[in-house]
Amino acid sequence: MFDKKKIKKTTLSLFFFTVVMFGFGYALVPLYDVFCKLTGINGKTQRVVENVNQKQYSSDRWVKVRFDANINGDLPWTLKPKERNMQVQPGNFYEATYIVHNKYFEDVVGQAIPSVSPSVASLYFMKSECFCFVNQLLKAGETKEMLVRFEVDKDLPDGVDDITLSYTFFRTLPGDS
Amino acid sequence: MSTVTQANDHDHDHKPTGLKRWFFSTNHKDIGTLYLIFALTMFFVGGSMAMIIRAELFQPGLQFVDPQFYNSMVTVHALIMIFGAVMPAGVGLANWMIPLMIGAPDMALPRMNNMSFWILPFAFALLISTLFMEGGGPAGGWTMYPPLVLQTGAAFPFLILAIHFLGISSIMGAINIIVTVFNMRAPGMTLMKMPLFVWTWVITSFLLVASLPVLAGGVTMLLTDKYFGTSFFNAAGGGDPVLFQHIFWFFGHPEVYILALPAFGIVSQIIPAFARKPLFGYASMVYATASIAILSFFVWAHHMFTVGLPVKGELFFMYATMLIAVPTGVKVFNWMATMWKGAMTFETPMLFSIAFVILFTIGGFSGLMLGITPVDFQYHDTYFVVAHFHYVLLTGAVFSLMAAVYYWLPKWTGHMYDEKLGKIHFWLSTITANVLFFPQHFLGLAGMPRRIPDYNIQFADFNMISSIGGFAYGLTQLLFVYIVIKCALGGKKAKALSWEGAKGLEWSVPSPAPHHTFETPPRLTKAMLEH
Numbered sequence A: 001m002f003d004k005k006k007i008k009k010t011t012l013s014l015f016f017f018t019v020v021m022f023g024f025g026y027a028l029v030p031l032y033d034v035f036c037k038l039t040g041i042n043g044k045t046q047r048v049v050e051n052v053n054q055k056q057y058s059s060d061r062w063v064k065v066r067f068d069a070n071i072n073g074d075l076p077w078t079l080k081p082k083e084r085n086m087q088v089q090p091g092n093f094y095e096a097t098y099i100v101h102n103k104y105f106e107d108v109v110g111q112a113i114p115s116v117s118p119s120v121a122s123l124y125f126m127k128s129e130c131f132c133f134v135n136q137l138l139k140a141g142e143t144k145e146m147l148v149r150f151e152v153d154k155d156l157p158d159g160v161d162d163i164t165l166s167y168t169f170f171r172t173l174p175g176d177s
Numbered sequence B: 001m002s003t004v005t006q007a008n009d010h011d012h013d014h015k016p017t018g019l020k021r022w023f024f025s026t027n028h029k030d031i032g033t034l035y036l037i038f039a040l041t042m043f044f045v046g047g048s049m050a051m052i053i054r055a056e057l058f059q060p061g062l063q064f065v066d067p068q069f070y071n072s073m074v075t076v077h078a079l080i081m082i083f084g085a086v087m088p089a090g091v092g093l094a095n096w097m098i099p100l101m102i103g104a105p106d107m108a109l110p111r112m113n114n115m116s117f118w119i120l121p122f123a124f125a126l127l128i129s130t131l132f133m134e135g136g137g138p139a140g141g142w143t144m145y146p147p148l149v150l151q152t153g154a155a156f157p158f159l160i161l162a163i164h165f166l167g168i169s170s171i172m173g174a175i176n177i178i179v180t181v182f183n184m185r186a187p188g189m190t191l192m193k194m195p196l197f198v199w200t201w202v203i204t205s206f207l208l209v210a211s212l213p214v215l216a217g218g219v220t221m222l223l224t225d226k227y228f229g230t231s232f233f234n235a236a237g238g239g240d241p242v243l244f245q246h247i248f249w250f251f252g253h254p255e256v257y258i259l260a261l262p263a264f265g266i267v268s269q270i271i272p273a274f275a276r277k278p279l280f281g282y283a284s285m286v287y288a289t290a291s292i293a294i295l296s297f298f299v300w301a302h303h304m305f306t307v308g309l310p311v312k313g314e315l316f317f318m319y320a321t322m323l324i325a326v327p328t329g330v331k332v333f334n335w336m337a338t339m340w341k342g343a344m345t346f347e348t349p350m351l352f353s354i355a356f357v358i359l360f361t362i363g364g365f366s367g368l369m370l371g372i373t374p375v376d377f378q379y380h381d382t383y384f385v386v387a388h389f390h391y392v393l394l395t396g397a398v399f400s401l402m403a404a405v406y407y408w409l410p411k412w413t414g415h416m417y418d419e420k421l422g423k424i425h426f427w428l429s430t431i432t433a434n435v436l437f438f439p440q441h442f443l444g445l446a447g448m449p450r451r452i453p454d455y456n457i458q459f460a461d462f463n464m465i466s467s468i469g470g471f472a473y474g475l476t477q478l479l480f481v482y483i484v485i486k487c488a489l490g491g492k493k494a495k496a497l498s499w500e501g502a503k504g505l506e507w508s509v510p511s512p513a514p515h516h517t518f519e520t521p522p523r524l525t526k527a528m529l530e531h
Helices: A004-039 B002-009 B018-023 B028-057 B067-102 B110-132 B155-183 B196-227 B241-275 B282-298 B311-339 B348-371 B373-379 B383-413 B419-445 B457-489
Strands: A063-071 A077-081 A085-088 A093-102 A108-117 A125-129 A135-138 A143-152 A162-171
Touching: A004 B155, A004 B196, A004 B241, A063 A077, A063 A093, A063 A143, A077 A162, A085 A093, A093 A135, A093 A162, A135 A143, A143 A162, B018 B028, B028 B067, B028 B110, B028 B383, B028 B457, B067 B110, B067 B155, B067 B196, B067 B241, B067 B383, B110 B155, B155 B196, B196 B241, B196 B282, B241 B282, B241 B311, B241 B348, B241 B383, B282 B311, B311 B348, B311 B373, B348 B373, B348 B383, B348 B419, B383 B419, B383 B457, B419 B457
Parallel strands: A063 A162
Antiparallel strands: A063 A085, A077 A093, A093 A143, A108 A135, A108 A162, A125 A143
16 A cells, blocks of 8 residues: 555655764764864964974063873872973973872873963964873882973963963873783 | 545444454453553552652652662553553543544554553553562662662563563554655645644654663663673773663663653644634744654753763753753743633633643743752752652643543544543643642752652651642642543544644544544645644
8 A cells, every 4th residue: 555665765765864874973083182172272272393393482572381280090109290380481382390290109101281261372382202102000109200292382372371281180091011 | 525425434343252352352442441541550550650649749758668769659650651551541632633644554563563552561561560579579769860870679680671561662652653644644634734743753753762772781781780691881891880870861862852742732733723813824833843752862861960961061951951941932832822812612621621721831030040040959869850840741641641631532432521520620630730840840949859768857748738639630640540441431422623623633533433444545735724
């Protein structure tokens, strides 16, 4: 009585659409990363530039960079910046040091994730040296100094004169090595 | 008309008997009934959790339950009411009424129909069983935000599996509805002649197939994050917990309209019937419904204004949210215009529908307030949000479902329900629901956060009023069960056309509707296609 073929066709195309939308859910993951990279949301931008340009820019502009340090609850470490903040001139390289200490009686591996805020500043925050995104092994009770070498780009938009660089150390997941 | 009744008169009205009839049923009416009974059961299960919540909040301080259990009550109440009560009730109505309204003998895929129903009891058995597990049920809120939800104990995989089952069930139900409506309409029933209830369900079904798979993807990522070392939402591995919120609300906002659009369809059937006037602006109703559905995919981040979106993003989502008020406003004004100068009578379905229009609009307005970014910074995660979504979901969606049950009960059972009791049920429900939820607006504006078992004593009075309203509302619903059972067992015989002003094919078959209807497509006259 009814067109069985048409019914089958509509049904199958709807199931196909469902599968496509399931895939779309997963496609949101890379899309989100790209979107964040373009806009600097969440301070995800970590452009690493080669430190070949040693010439000094001098300008009247001074920007305050604050250093923030956090430890995820699973990690028995302490982390603090040597200096809380620093006045920098856009266009020049500076160095900041963080002090990491393992309070535990065993060796522990951790990994730091950086973030820059406000998000617009993350597009202009360049690092040539960083201890982030790699596994850091601290022996039992060990204390280490970790170095960040950074530059605030001279194109940093007006109105941004206070930038926070934040690091959070996480315990490296058991699966990763 | 006469041909139809005749065809049904010597209809081979044999139906399987006993448990087999229900377990193996492929009949759209039986499955519709199963869905509706299941939804009503879940309404009481979820409702009793709400009673626990209101009992705990009756006074400041911790009285009855420990905070962890309170949180799991909040979480499971939401999941049960959304996925167990409102959605299955809507699908049940769709199953019962859509084939009758478009002149089809049954749903297009009857076996899949059976499966999509029978998945539900198992899914909810899984979900509710978590309350008895070590570590308790899921307590991180129905939105399942990581990293909090990843701290759930043994309940976690059960939660995810239950969500998957519910999703599969709803997607199959939705596909069935679309396939039925697209392929099995009686000759002459063109798309723009379909009753608005059918239209809203087609559009809702598209929302379901487009949004539920995304949720399925999101909760699968949660599962692999917890057990298989992936880092979709884990900052330690380079993931981002905010991403989950984007994925969740990409599903979550269309879900809001999945709950609301069928309600729009129901009142668009009932108001013309009791105003004895055609629906004002039929075509604009269809386009407004479609616009709401499309827009619903572009507003999700208004649920997350406080996560630190860039200003441009907040502006975009604020304006897009405001835009939805336009088609919704079109609908509200159309309902009002339908009633304008109509010969109105106020039977229970009409009362519930009018209350729906008024109270849903209140919920819509508080939604507009929440949609304004700077204002939302204050309201976010307060009781104002709780008041808002209960106005749109309880006095909105649930009231329309009540209206639908009263409206079509004569067609289902063959008896008229007790009108006097129905009216008592309506007035008690309306008054108590407002006593329950209206004070929560004030609580929210004063800063009471949601999802906590204890609160500052400054909130005590309004919470006590709200709890009293809550208990009264809960008790009132027992009256509803009594009315429905009484009507099913007996009462005044219902005519085929149970309501004087009702229009549509469903009223051309006898009451109660025979087990099999429209086995040969009805021959439609112009009068039968009026709205």
